[in-house]
Amino acid sequence: MTITTQRVHWDLNYDVHLGATWGRFMAGLTERKILANRCPDCSRVFVPPQAYCESCFVRTGDWLELPSEGVVEAFTVAWQSFRGGPTPPYAIAGIRLEGASTLLMHYVQGLDLSDPSGVREQLPPGTRVRAVWAEERTGQILDIAYFEKA
Ligand SMILES: [Zn+2]
Numbered sequence: 001m002t003i004t005t006q007r008v009h010w011d012l013n014y015d016v017h018l019g020a021t022w023g024r025f026m027a028g029l030t031e032r033k034i035l036a037n038r039c040p041d042c043s044r045v046f047v048p049p050q051a052y053c054e055s056c057f058v059r060t061g062d063w064l065e066l067p068s069e070g071v072v073e074a075f076t077v078a079w080q081s082f083r084g085g086p087t088p089p090y091a092i093a094g095i096r097l098e099g100a101s102t103l104l105m106h107y108v109q110g111l112d113l114s115d116p117s118g119v120r121e122q123l124p125p126g127t128r129v130r131a132v133w134a135e136e137r138t139g140q141i142l143d144i145a146y147f148e149k150a
Helices: 019-030
Strands: 034-038 063-066 069-078 090-097 104-108 128-133 144-149
Touching: 019 034, 069 104
Parallel strands: 104 144
Antiparallel strands: 034 063, 069 090, 069 128, 090 104, 128 144
16 A cells, blocks of 8 residues: 555645735735736736746836726636635636736626526626725735626
């Protein structure tokens, strides 16, 4: 008999070091600003921002504020719960904010998720959505509470 795995349980709270780039992004969210940055070589605009361009391997440069509206490029619905997650069902979308080269993953609310067969038509690619801000913002991604159809 070969034993290769063993079940272990971890339950711990810990602080994640954000670094300068994500720290600035999170600080912007407290002021209802979605900050992005741009690669000086290829001009791609990253949101969430990145310290380096993954294509050009150079440090990103300019910071800019993006509008809080964009379009859904893809989405999925979680029908099962998992520990620490929201109560299903809920939708998560890849959202291209105006001016962004990358997708921001976030919740989309306001959909009728009671019938799985009717979900796809509610959020076709290209659907315009806008951010709904949390009443109280503390510098985390859920300072944008969710997106809704614009
Ligand atoms: Zn680049």
